[in-house]
Amino acid sequence: MDTAFVKISTVLLLVLALSACEHTATGPKDMPLDSLAVIAKAFNNPEVCEPCHPNHYKEWRTSTHAYAFTDPIFFRLNEIGQQRSNNELDQFCIKCHSPVGSMLLETEPGFNPENLSVKARNAIQCDVCHSIETFERGKAIKTFRMDGVKQGSIPDPIENSFHASKFDRRYPVSFICTPCHDVFSPNDLQVEFTSLEWDNSPYAANSVECQACHMPAYTGQAAPDAPVRQLHRHTFLGVDIPLVDFPGRAETITQVDALLKNAVTMNVTVPGTVSGSEVFQLEIEIVNDKTGHSVPSGATFERQMWLEIVVKNEAQETIYSSGLLDSNGDLLTARSEFVKNGTIPKDSDLALFHGKAFTGSEETLFFWEADRVENNTIPPFGSKTASYEITAPEATGGLQIFVRLRFRTFPPYLLRAIQMDELIDDLIIFDMATSEKTVMVQ
Ligand code: HEC
Ligand code: HEC
Ligand code: HEC
Ligand code: HEC
Ligand code: HEC
Structure with missing residues (x-):
């Protein structure tokens, strides 16, 4: 398929989607460039909202929703995906990470991130979330309302000179997050599960929505002349840290550290005393008692x-x-260069919680190509226990045991594999829990 055809067919599909939707502004339907103008007009830069919604703007600006189409790792993986698939991946990644960039046809395979418009770069911006019309779970947003009406969770919004408002009961609940927070691959295999994990947990049964933790409520005014009411933070704090200069990066690091320290409970059990040369058990239980998903x-x-x-x-x-x-910063798994070349033995006791994607029997770094995924993660209200057998020394005295539960967003081997070694030094390891115990050898 040549690029020109892809472009035109995308525009036609869009125009069809626009004309099929009752809220659609009636723009010229025959000329692709005009429909681009309709799209550009419907999706405002968040700076347009800032004068009336300064808190929402300030918080969103520092969020990963704002960062999702600045992230250099995202751009590189998307590019690799296009190369490996002969461009068949097409808009798959972008329709979640920057739906507006995709609709504006700025993200055809081979696009240069440096040439993107500000609108495309603004990623998951205000108007993406506040104009959602239809979507499929884990398959991105399908259609947006184009008439400028902002949907939200205020039942009785006051009028304003810029936009009409509409209460929409999807907004205060987790459902509105499902187009993107489950992910189905191009082969229709589910590869990310956050919404599903939540659905199957007591949080869903007790209506503790995503918003309760990621958009905490506070009292204030949504706009300068608006009444005081319950509002919601737009920082969408999670675990991801911008790897390039980005607004609020230092605060984000502090907040991620605090969130991760408050995500699980770690219980460490060792005997108080052991005999010389005795083999004893160190048991570490991690309980996911505070997080609404795995x-x-x-x-x-x-x-x-x-x-x-x-x-x-x-x-x-x-x-x-x-x-x-190891000295590359990698854990001593089969991915470590030192384990591969035999200079350091594999860490066979390692307790590592993460996901693996496979094509056939091979583990792949490229999750979207997987035909099977495996998650060694800890489900909500579930726990996992790691046991270690330790041989006490012959000599009597105290043994100190230091335990840390650690977290990082990317392993160095992945960054090396995608030739982004220069970012490795910017990776941060967070300690989620620490414990120190003494065992007396008698
Ligand atoms: C259905 C929506 C959806 C699609 C399609 C999608 N993603 Fe994502 N992506 C997400 C969500 C949601 C997260 C946040 C998950 C998290 O933080 O654990 C995410 C996170 C990421 C991250 C980690 C955070 C970061 O630093 O940016 C990377 C990298 C990424 N995606 C790359 C891709 C690539 C490459 C593709 C295409 C092969 C893709 N995504 C397709 C929704 C999507
Ligand atoms: C001229 C000022 C002004 C501008 C500009 C503005 N808004 Fe508003 N907006 C308001 C006021 C006033 C309310 C009602 C607040 C209330 O009643 O508490 C509101 C309400 C909302 C609501 C809640 C709707 C509901 O019923 O839940 C959303 C969502 C919203 N605005 C989004 C946006 C977005 C996105 C932008 C930028 C594209 C924007 N606004 C620009 C003044 C403005
Ligand atoms: C009870 C509080 C709570 C609820 C409810 C909750 N989360 Fe989280 N979320 C957390 C905590 C704590 C973390 C950090 C630990 C982690 O990474 O899992 C987190 C992390 C995340 C991450 C980053 C995950 C990673 O490890 O990369 C995403 C994405 C996310 N949440 C989305 C959601 C969505 C979507 C929902 C609703 C379906 C939701 N959360 C419901 C507390 C919550
Ligand atoms: C990822 C989706 C998402 C993005 C991006 C987003 N919002 Fe929201 N917004 C929501 C949801 C969901 C609610 C309702 C939360 C609730 O009721 O629990 C909301 C609520 C609001 C409200 C109503 C008042 C309140 O705080 O509850 C306003 C106003 C608003 N958003 C404005 C904005 C503006 C302005 C931006 C961009 C700077 C923006 N939003 C970006 C999802 C989003
Ligand atoms: C249009 C798709 C889309 C929608 C809708 C959406 N998100 Fe996201 N969200 C993403 C993507 C993509 C990322 C990853 C950004 C990154 O890390 O670069 C993300 C990141 C996050 C993170 C931070 C994850 C991390 O690792 O730091 C949280 C928390 C989150 N979203 C919560 C929500 C909640 C709550 C809702 C619903 C109110 C929601 N999102 C709606 C696409 C979406």
């Missing part, structure tokens, strides 16, 4: 959560360890 969730193929254990004798010598990194 931990980690979503882009689990990229995330790493793992246990680091270091046991030291009286002389401060390490007698046991697991979960340490």
Whole structure:
């Protein structure tokens, strides 16, 4: 299929979608360029909303929804996906990460991120969420209302000079997040599960929606002359940290650290005393008692959560360890260069919680190509226990046991594999929980 045809057919589909929808502004339907103008007009830059909704704007600006089409890793993976699929991936990734960029036809395979318009770059912006018309779960938003009406959860919004408002009961509940927070691959295999995990949890049964944790309520005015009422934060805090200069990055790091420290509970059990040379058990239970879905969730193929254990004798010598990194920053799995070349043994005790994607029997870095996925994550109100057998030294004295539950958004081996080594130093490892115990050898 040549590019010109793809472009025109996309525009035609859009125009059809526009004309099929009752709220559609009646723009010229025959000329692609005019329908682009209709789209550009319907999706305002968030700066347009800022004077009346300064808090919403300020918070959204620092969010990963604003960052989703700035992220250099996203651009590289999308590019690799186009190359590996002969451009068949087409708009698959972009229809979630920047639906407006896709509709404006700025993101044809081979596009240069540096040439994107501000509108395309604004990713999941105000008008994307507030004009949702139809969608399919895990398959992005299908149609948007184009008449400028802003839908939301205020039942009795006051009038304003810029837009009409409409109460829509989808907005205060998790349903409105489902077009993007489950992900079905181009082969129709479900690869991300955040919404489904929530559906199957007691949070859904008790109506603790995504918004309760990711859009916490506060009291204030939505606009300068509006009444005081219950509003919702638009920071959409999660775990992702911008890897390039981005508004609010320093605050985001502090807030992610706090969120991750408040996501699970870690219980460490060891005997108080053991005999010299005795083999004893160290047990670490991780309970997902605070998160509305599995931990980690979503882009689990990229995330790493793992246990680091270091046991030291009286002389401060390490007698046991697991979960340490090699000098590339990688865990000692089959992905480590040092494990591959045999210079460091594999960490066979490693407790690593993440997702794996497979094509056939091979693990792949490219989740969208998978024909099978596996998640070693901890479901809501579930727990997982890691057990370690440790041999006490002969000599009597105290053994110190240091345990950390650690998290990072990307492993260095992935960044190396996609030639983005320069970002490795910017990766941050967060400690979700730490514990220190002493075992006496008698
Ligand atoms: C001229 C001021 C003004 C501008 C500009 C403006 N709004 Fe509003 N908006 C308001 C007022 C006033 C309300 C009603 C607030 C209330 O009653 O508490 C409102 C309400 C809303 C609501 C809630 C609707 C509901 O019923 O739940 C949404 C969503 C919204 N605006 C989105 C936007 C977006 C997106 C933009 C930018 C594209 C924007 N607004 C620009 C003044 C404005
Ligand atoms: C009870 C609070 C709670 C609820 C409800 C909740 N979350 Fe979360 N969410 C968290 C916490 C805590 C984290 C950080 C731990 C983690 O990564 O899982 C998080 C992380 C995330 C992440 C990043 C996951 C990762 O590991 O990369 C996404 C995406 C997310 N939430 C989306 C949602 C969506 C969508 C819903 C509703 C279907 C939802 N959350 C419901 C608390 C909650
Ligand atoms: C990812 C989707 C999403 C994005 C992006 C988004 N909003 Fe919202 N917004 C919501 C949802 C959902 C609610 C309702 C929350 C609830 O009731 O629990 C809401 C509520 C609102 C309200 C009603 C008052 C309140 O706080 O509840 C206003 C006004 C608003 N948003 C404006 C904006 C503006 C302005 C932007 C861009 C700067 C924006 N929103 C970006 C999803 C979004
Ligand atoms: C149009 C698609 C879309 C919709 C609708 C949407 N999101 Fe997102 N969301 C994304 C994408 C894409 C990202 C990843 C951005 C990134 O990290 O670069 C994201 C990121 C997040 C994160 C941060 C994850 C992290 O790892 O830091 C949270 C939390 C979140 N969304 C919550 C919500 C909630 C709650 C709703 C519903 C009110 C919602 N989203 C609606 C596409 C969407
Ligand atoms: C159906 C919607 C959807 C599609 C399609 C989609 N994503 Fe995402 N993507 C998301 C959501 C939601 C998140 C946030 C999950 C989380 O933080 O755990 C995300 C997160 C990511 C992240 C990690 C956060 C970051 O730093 O940006 C990357 C990388 C990413 N996506 C790349 C891709 C690529 C490449 C494709 C296409 C092969 C793609 N996505 C297709 C919704 C989507």
